[in-house]
Amino acid sequence: MNALQISAPWWKPDSGRSLLIRGGRPLVGTYPISGAKNAALPLMVSALLTPHLVTLHNLPANLDVAVLSALLQRLGANLSWSNGTSGLSLTICADRVHAENIDRELVARMRASVLLLGAVLARCGEASLPLPGGDAIGLRGIDFHIAGLRAMGAVVELEGGMIHARAPQGLKGAEIALPLPSVGATENLLLASVLAQGRSVIRNAAREPEITDLATCLIAMGARIDGLDTHVLTIDGGATLAGAVHTVMPDRIETGTLACAAAITGGALTLANARLDLLGAAGPLLQSAGVEMMVVDNGVSARRAASGTVGVDLSTQPYPGVATDLQAPIMALMTTALGASAITETIFEQRFRHVDELRRMGANIIVRGRTALVRGVPALGAASVTGSDVRAAAALVIAALGAHGETVLDGLDHLDRGYDGMTAKLAACGAEVRRV
Numbered sequence: 496m497n498a499l500q501i502s503a504p505w506w507k508p509d510s511g512r513s514l515l516i517r518g519g520r521p522l523v524g525t526y527p528i529s530g531a532k533n534a535a536l537p538l539m540v541s542a543l544l545t546p547h548l549v550t551l552h553n554l555p556a557n558l559d560v561a562v563l564s565a566l567l568q569r570l571g572a573n574l575s576w577s578n579g580t581s582g583l584s585l586t587i588c589a590d591r592v593h594a595e596n597i598d599r600e601l602v603a604r605m606r607a608s609v610l611l612l613g614a615v616l617a618r619c620g621e622a623s624l625p626l627p628g629g630d631a632i633g634l635r636g637i638d639f640h641i642a643g644l645r646a647m648g649a650v651v652e653l654e655g656g657m658i659h660a661r662a663p664q665g666l667k668g669a670e671i672a673l674p675l676p677s678v679g680a681t682e683n684l685l686l687a688s689v690l691a692q693g694r695s696v697i698r699n700a701a702r703e704p705e706i707t708d709l710a711t712c713l714i715a716m717g718a719r720i721d722g723l724d725t726h727v728l729t730i731d732g733g734a735t736l737a738g739a740v741h742t743v744m745p746d747r748i749e750t751g752t753l754a755c756a757a758a759i760t761g762g763a764l765t766l767a768n769a770r771l772d773l774l775g776a777a778g779p780l781l782q783s784a785g786v787e788m789m790v791v792d793n794g795v796s797a798r799r800a801a802s803g804t805v806g807v808d809l810s811t812q813p814y815p816g817v818a819t820d821l822q823a824p825i826m827a828l829m830t831t832a833l834g835a836s837a838i839t840e841t842i843f844e845q846r847f848r849h850v851d852e853l854r855r856m857g858a859n860i861i862v863r864g865r866t867a868l869v870r871g872v873p874a875l876g877a878a879s880v881t882g883s884d885v886r887a888a889a890a891l892v893i894a895a896l897g898a899h900g901e902t903v904l905d906g907l908d909h910l911d912r913g914y915d916g917m918t919a920k921l922a923a924c925g926a927e928v929r930r931v
């Protein structure tokens with residue numbers, strides 16, 4: 496943890512290993528939505544493409560951002576933090592990048608560290624990275640990343656749990672068709688292609704809003720990218736990049752998660768800084784499930800409809816479909832909704848680890864292959880549960896906030912990875928939560 500404290504002075508790992516939540520209290524008040532974790536991480540990596548200063552505002556103060564900042568420091572970047580009206584801000588100066596200094600232990604903590612591969616390779620002509628770690632939610636291969644970099648002329652070898660990539664003559668633009676619209680592969684190849692010589696076309700690219708946020712920052716740095724918000728990105732690489740100042744988009748997953756929390760507790764939250772349009776199909780889906788959401792002056796309001804919550808069917812899809820990162824939180828909401836809900840996970844192979852934990856709290860859920868059938872029960876009860884990935888942990892928080900009695904939640908590292916100050920923000924809205 497020492498290394499993290501040095502690179503992210505705001506990161507104070509909470510001494511508590513468990514979260515105690517006494518459910519049944521309506522959440523009322525204003526819950527500030529942070530900058531999006533999944534936008535912040537690739538944006539931080541983009542600073543490695545230029546020797547000039549990149550300043551990012553509205554970063555979420557979470558564990559993944561702290562881990563990535565430690566990784567950037569190891570690579571030679573200088574980081575300077577501030578906290579003001581634009582939230583947490585970071586200025587990154589990567590005038591030198593030491594490709595050989597990637598830290599194995601830190602990479603193993605976070606799957607998104609694979610994004611360093613494209614940027615470091617493009618900037619330095621070589622990069623070696625341990626196969627990345629992260630959530631335990633299925634295979635999460637990186638074969639698309641590697642195939643794309645190879646198409647750009649890189650020699651990539653896998654050996655002893657390491658990825659070694661080199662392109663001594665530099666990367667060259669290429670036509671790349673992704674087998675699936677992978678978010679991480681699109682970002683990795685976008686980062687690499689900006690410095691590659693010539694034109695790259697990424698077909699079947701992911702078009703999650705976080706990718707547009709990254710591309711917008713890269714364009715501000717001088718990159719030439721066409722096709723934002725579409726499945727075909729065209730990059731004319733090789734421009735010398737300047738610095739940039741960019742504000743991270745609000746976190747759509749935190750927004751959807753807290754809307755579920757407001758509804759399950761029968762409360763009413765103002766999700767400050769949130770944007771309803773970023774939720775894609777999850778917005779109308781939640782409305783039809785009895786979560787009333789409206790655009791208000793400073794964000795989005797969320798409350799349970801007077802008629803209560805009702806079961807709805809859903810299938811996770813790439814954006815603008817319902818985000819896989821909202822599958823677990825919505826399932827938690829559905830456990831006490833009227834009727835039944837069939838929830839199909841299409842993006843990841845093993846993303847139902849929260850099901851057993853929700854059952855321990857009294858939920859009625861059966862899983863058949865990739866579909867979970869949730870039959871609403873009148874109320875959940877408290878239990879000792881563990882979050883096995885970042886979104887599963889958030890789902891258990893939602894369930895606990897709506898349950899009778901005191902739930903003990905372990906696996907807080909996962910919660911800390913993805914959510915900025917959740918305990919304090921919930922407490923400020925009336926939740927009975929404490930870390931012990």
Ligand code: UD1
Nearest residue numbers: 533607634635636637638639640677678679680820842843
């Ligand atoms: C990102 C998000 C994560 C979100 C996911 C899907 C970040 C830091 N994380 O993860 O929160 O749940 O998008 O929206 O932004 N795949 C391969 N080979 C590859 C790459 C992906 O088979 O080379 C598969 C994966 O195993 C998975 C699917 O493609 O089944 C989608 O993965 P991907 O979109 O790449 O997710 P991440 O970028 O890891």
